[in-house]
Amino acid sequence: MHGNRYDDTWIVIPAFNEATVISDVVADVRAVFDNVVCVDDGSRDDTAEQAWRAGAHVVRHPVNLGQGAAIQTGVEYARSRPGAAVFATFDADGQHRIADVIRMIGRLRDEKLDIVVGTRFAEGTPNNMPTLRRLVFPLIAKLSPTSRKLRLTDAHNGLRVFDKAVADGLNLTMSGMAHASEIVALIVENDWRVAEEPVEILYTDYSMSKGQPLVNGVNIVFDGLLRKRMRR
Template identity: 40%
Template structure:
């Protein structure tokens, strides 16, 4: 079966690393889509000669908005499968075919990555990040009713049914919780699978802080109860 697999790579000021990330995906039967969220660095020059679709926001809107732009593009081009893949090199390209196989064999609509299903993956997560993720799991479970082991893993693979159903309105990082709400609302079939995240000095320097986590909870609460 020749399914069209679109790998969506949201990017904001990832010019230092995005070329290496895309190179790791080249040669695979994927359509690569970079969504540049109004970067002010060398992102465009880093990817301009690579075999990717390049989409750009003129105003910085956030990762949720970038993913939605990519999903809209994938729908227009009749994608069968969509992959969410971070630009900073944290995700493992070898997990993509494994997740696609699970999507098919388990007959689910979306496969969600988890850092908490294998001991070796959990050990790689910095201690402070691990604490934030456990708190996020609790908050997400209470807000969405989906008690996942890893509430904010950006590596996901979805089929056409999920692609059509999910419409992200949360432009920034609260989109991860909103996506879970939409999984439940649309009765999408889901499963978690272990994935390994590579934490570099670069990725940790730009990672989530306490203040950011609090802002996410505020955004999600407003979205759930006041919109």
């Protein structure tokens, strides 16, 4: 145990076929945070066993349902745990840094915020993202009306920290990558107080091989627009 500082914090890691890296990712997270839940989203390898051996709580989907569904399952598990008050979504491929999570939690606790989302595009932030993606993803954010309303520059960053009110109100219905736009829409609909925090993404050959095609970014925006129309 690491004392009481983060006893109320749960890290949610959605994972699909990440057996080669998940043990190291969970171990790195648990060096600071005791409470980690890994949602094995129908993996065909031993992701679940590797995560469990590294000390994570493990919830398994029998079939692959997509990252949105995995995040929803993980948040539901975490928010049901006694004393849970702070939550973070954290990618399974090793792209995210613990230091960024700690800083985001600090902002959540010290400022009047409900959710802090990471951004790769703040001025001065180290960014080794491939050039095409670095050009396209900010444009995707600008295409999204909800992102523009909140002045978010990187709405599809997987690193987020939020409080119990957001965790209790999170009800993702879009199971795939469109969950990112759905989270932004929920921020607007619930008037959650949001801020961006500059974060560094650690791009590796492995994480890039697991990345989403650029066309998915456009699909995310249109899925978000469709959700908005359906809720009217």
